[in-house]
Amino acid sequence: MEYPTIDEIQEMDDNQQGWCVNCGEVQDGCEPDACKYKCESCDKYTVYGSAWLAVMGWVK
Structure with a gap:
């Protein structure tokens, strides 16, 4: 699985x-x-907001 790009993370931030x-x-x-x-979708507790994605380095 590919991580989202910084542009996609910014869009996620804008759209909550x-x-x-x-x-x-x-x-x-x-x-x-x-x-x-x-x-x-998968029923696991693994959804993170845009700030966490950036902090954790989950960025393509």
């Missing part, structure tokens, strides 16, 4: 979206500091 580090799906309704939200 998070990204699942397990399945790679984008999820709505996530603050930038979201941490371990439940993914609607």
Whole structure:
């Protein structure tokens, strides 16, 4: 799985979206500091907001 680009992370930040580090799906309704939200696609608690993605280096 490829990590999102910095442009995609900025777009997620603008749209209050998070990204699942397990399945790679984008999820709505996530603050930038979201941490371990439940993914609607894979049901795992692996959705992170844009700020966490950048801090953790999960960027392509």
